[in-house]
Amino acid sequence: MFIKKNKNILLLSTLLLTLTACKEEPVNNNPTHVHQSSAAENTTNLVAKAVQLAPYGKRPITDEVFYFVLPDRFANGDKSNDLGANANDKKRALSHGGFDKTNKGMFHGGDIKGLTAKLDYLDNMGITAIWLTPVLRNMAVQADSAGYHGYWILDFSELDPHFGSNQDLKDFINKAHQRNIKVFFDIITNHTADVIKYKECHGEDGLGWIVNGNACPYKSLADMAKGDKYSPIIPQGNEKLKTPAWLNDVNYYHNQGDSTWQGESVLNGDFSGLDDIKTENPVVVNGMIAIYKKLIDEFKPDGYRIDTVKHVNIEFWQKFAPALIAHAKEVGIENFFMFGEVYSSDASYLSQYTTTGKMQSVLDFALQAVLVETIVEQQGTDKLAQLFNQDHLYQDPLHQNQNSTANELINFISNHDMGRFAHRLATSKFNYNEQQQIARLNLASAMMFFARGVPVIYYGDEQGFVGDGGDRDARQDMMPSLVASYNDDDLLATDKTTADDNFDINHPLYQTFSHYAALYQQYPSLRNGKQNILYSQNKAGIFALTKTLADEKLLLIFNTSDTPQKFTLAGTHFNAIYGDANARTYNSETQFTLAPLSFAIYQKLTF
Ligand SMILES: [Ca+2]
Ligand SMILES: [Ca+2]
Ligand SMILES: [Ca+2]
Ligand SMILES: [Ca+2]
Structure with a gap:
């Protein structure tokens, strides 16, 4: 349901509620204070109510609280692997080196053993699922930076030696599963490392550059049809670099030059030289399905996050996604779950991939954009309502039994490409002070947790990391960093810097996320409830919604404004379960007063 803006009285026929958002004091002068509970009591309640999470193999994606981490930047559990492959290992020679802790574009030494040693830290925060950036064997160095991020794969069958061995990864997954934490891999089907060169750009031997600007201009399919095409070449000695072997055949690539990020080049162009795979070829489709079935067989992960989805033809996904889900079921992973990275803030574009593309879910870039607009840029809360009003687009025939698959969308506010929410706050034209930045980050995080969709905490956000921007600038070290x-x-809410060790379980943001995670697990409607928007407005201020599942009905009220806001709702007996909005009843109505940049959750026994 979408609430029209500028109306302060709304009739909600389904809920038989009336509500108003008003700034005037009510006429009734004799208010009764109802069901007020303090923040301290809330905390005690959360701790007292131990939450029994369903076993990892049995529970749906909607139960998860994700942590997204770059293993290279987290914890170094094994210094002996910091240089990657042994220099004398001929097969893996190009997976050696690239280590420089002072350079933000190089390997910093973090690995799977380090991550394993920090499971306590994650478990204690309420994390139930870990998504790792790709960990398969990369080309260690390309141009002036390294494959610490994992997106330059040479070998799709083994771990990158900088991160450890396949056995290290199995041990990590076992230990995570023992704690009832799921593990998700980040997978790529669009491209490999940059091995293939073009004679027209790199010369007859493929080893240099013979064009101005060190770029290969894109050649369209129409150009190629007229005979204007590149001559792909694999430089001598590199003919067998990739595993599996079919990936060494240049005929399984587009070979059209660098993407211009427009038109057909979005699908067929190289990302700065990364070899773009010909994903419309049936041999490639089957080859990629085989690669990722084998990973399921060997490691038994709980799901995949899929990289660069919009750079691959949608027909590929139509075959790929169902084949892998079916295979996972065959080997006993009932709830195997895949979500795609479709870099777009347009819900109608995003949702094509969960319907036509047959993928279960996507990262909700549209929500991330709206949270920036409303909580950083102070635009109206109706932006949120407009986005949620499109949730029906995500419904598809695979999920007919659910109210909406929007509950399965993957929510985030920060990531490794676009940067941290805290950076947006720190550089906003509104010049927020530190307390305002923290309050706004808490509020955005609350929406990420409690609006529909599954929350993803980007590593370091819980330690107040800010960063200078996106990409490398947002990939700071949790272990003591040497990057100036x-x-x-x-950093927010601490005197530490990234030169310190930052696994502080007493950091206020870590504590906040722990409480959010506990609430999320305590109330099923926060995870799986049907969301209904009650109120939004065309400026910063109140945003109110309900989440309903069976008999559990929760009211969530957010105030995105930096002034107190009142909100009045028909009905009485609202029981505060988080926050304190000073609920007072007048006759048959309840008035809530939200402090600046705060939110509260109330339980209503009889709606
Ligand atoms: Ca290491
Ligand atoms: Ca492509
Ligand atoms: Ca290339
Ligand atoms: Ca800086």
Whole structure:
């Protein structure tokens, strides 16, 4: 349901509620204070009510609280692998090196053993699922940076030696599963490392550059049809670099030059030279399905996050996604779950991939954009209502039994490409002070947790990391860093810098996320409830919604404004379960007063 803006009285026929958002004091002068509970009591309640999470193999994606981490930047559990492959290992020679802890574009030494040693830290925060950036064997160095991020794969069958061995990854997954934590891999089907060169750009031997600007201009399919095409070449000695072997055949690539990020080049162009795979070829479709079936067989992960989805033809996904889900079921992973990275803030574009593309879910870039608009840029809360009003687009025939698959969308506010929400706050034209930045980050995080969709905490957000921007600038070290441009950042809610070890379980943001995670697990409607928007407005201020599942009905009220806001709702006996909005009843109505940049959750026994 979409609430029209500028109306302060609304009739909600389904809920038989009337509500108003008003700034005037009510006429009734004799208010009764109802069901007020303090923040301290809330905390005690959360701790007292131990939450029994369903076993990892049995529970749906909607139960998860994700942590997204770059293993290279987290914890170094094994210094002996910091250089990657042994220099004398001929097969893996190009997976050696690239280590420089002072350079934000190089490997910093973090690995799977380090991550395993920090499971306590994650478990204690309420994390139930870990998504790792790709960990398969990469080309260690390309141009002036390294494959610490994992997106330059040479070998799709083994772990990158900088991160450890396949056995290390199995041990990690076992230990995570023992704690009832799921593990998700980040997978790529669009491209491999940059091995293939073009004679017209790189010369007869493929080893240099013979064009201005060190770029290969895109050649369209129409150009190619007229005979204007590149001559792909694999430089001598590199003919068998990739595993499996079919990936060494240049005929399984587009070979059309660098993407211009427009038109057909979005699908067929190389990302700065990364070899773009010909994903419309049936041999490739079957080959990629085989690669990722084998990973399921060997490691038994709980799901995949899929990279660069919009750069692959949708017909590929129509075959790929169902084949892998079916295979996972065959080997006993009932709830195997895949979500795609479709870099777009347009819900109608995003949703094509969960319907036509047959993928279960996508990362909700549209919500991320709206949270920036409303909570950083102070636009109206009706932006949120307009987005949620499109949730029906995500419904598809695979999920007929659910109210909406929007509950399965993957929510985030920060990531490794676009940067951290805290950076947007720190550089906003509104010049927010530190307390305002923290309050706004808490509020955005609350929406990420409690509006429909599954929350993903980007590693370091819980330690007040800020960063200078996106991409490399947002990939700081949790272990003590030697990168000067990280270490000069002013972190939120701590005197530490990234030069320190930052696994502080007492950091206020870590504590906040722990409470959010506990609430999320305690109330099924926060995870799986049907969301209904009660109120939004065309400026910063109140945003109110309900989440309903069976007999559980929760009211969530957010105030995105930096002034107190009142909100009045028909009905009495609202029981505060988080926050305190000073609920007072007048006759048959309840008035809530939300402090600046706060939110509260109330339980209503009889709606
Ligand atoms: Ca290491
Ligand atoms: Ca492509
Ligand atoms: Ca290439
Ligand atoms: Ca900096």
